Amino acid sequence: MYTQLQQRDSDRPTVTLNTLGQMKQRAEKIACMTAYDASFAALLDAAGVDVVLVGDSLGMVIQGHDTTVPVTMDHMVYHSAAVARGLHRPFLIADMPFMSYPSREVALTNAVRLMQEGGARMVKLEGGQAQAQIVEFLASHDIAVCAHLGLKPQSVHKTGGFRVQGRDDQAAQRMLDDALALEAAGADLVLLECIPAALGRGISQELKVPAIGIGAGPDTDGQILVLYDILDITAGRKPRFVRNFMPGSDSPQTAVAHYVEAVKSGEYPAPEHCF
Numbered sequence: 001m002y003t004q005l006q007q008r009d010s011d012r013p014t015v016t017l018n019t020l021g022q023m024k025q026r027a028e029k030i031a032c033m034t035a036y037d038a039s040f041a042a043l044l045d046a047a048g049v050d051v052v053l054v055g056d057s058l059g060m061v062i063q064g065h066d067t068t069v070p071v072t073m074d075h076m077v078y079h080s081a082a083v084a085r086g087l088h089r090p091f092l093i094a095d096m097p098f099m100s101y102p103s104r105e106v107a108l109t110n111a112v113r114l115m116q117e118g119g120a121r122m123v124k125l126e127g128g129q130a131q132a133q134i135v136e137f138l139a140s141h142d143i144a145v146c147a148h149l150g151l152k153p154q155s156v157h158k159t160g161g162f163r164v165q166g167r168d169d170q171a172a173q174r175m176l177d178d179a180l181a182l183e184a185a186g187a188d189l190v191l192l193e194c195i196p197a198a199l200g201r202g203i204s205q206e207l208k209v210p211a212i213g214i215g216a217g218p219d220t221d222g223q224i225l226v227l228y229d230i231l232d233i234t235a236g237r238k239p240r241f242v243r244n245f246m247p248g249s250d251s252p253q254t255a256v257a258h259y260v261e262a263v264k265s266g267e268y269p270a271p272e273h274c275f
């Protein structure tokens, strides 16, 4: 019954949650990257990226806003569907945008939209233990969930800006507790943004599920960056963890392939990219 799915491009099997779990077991780094359209999605696939995230960072890099807050569900569904059409092998995650998960029921309706209309295999939401019930509800409906901890861009107006999180012992312990509570609630992946490298290592070691870092040091199970940052398209000052992969690359696809190699070999992130 499912043979056409199994036979399709069987020399390049699609990445699943099982694949990601096995990569963590084997200590093989997971190379992740954001994308917002079909052309770049196909390029990331060809360059060997394992996981593609349709991030609500599109509010900044595509729409030109200062934050991710103005991004709506319709925007996310539109971009996720475009990316899904360009992908074959990578695992596709789409962000739940600001205020799309204020209650369990609304979260479920919106997660279903990202999967059915947007082609996502997993949804990502920002939050700690306060979101555990939402994660549990989505997981109980067999929806794969990534929990985003550390710097949470949807909260910048409340927290006062884009800053490194978890610097003191209390905040670090709270973040570890949050990660474990979200895993217990059913999160299948955790994303750690902008935290000290030692905390990134500690949380990744404690979790059974893979932890993907952005500015979280070299010892998370994988790395993610915003595509336009590594291609040096983003204007202005870039965060410390960003590396421009264009020098030494003759095309955007080569730059992404160099990023994948650097993540897999552990060459990226280097100490200068860490907190």
Ligand code: KIV
Binding pocket: 034, 053, 054, 055, 056, 057, 058, 095, 191, 193, 214, 224, 225, 226
């Ligand atoms: O929206 C986004 O692009 C993200 C980053 C952490 C990659 O969530």
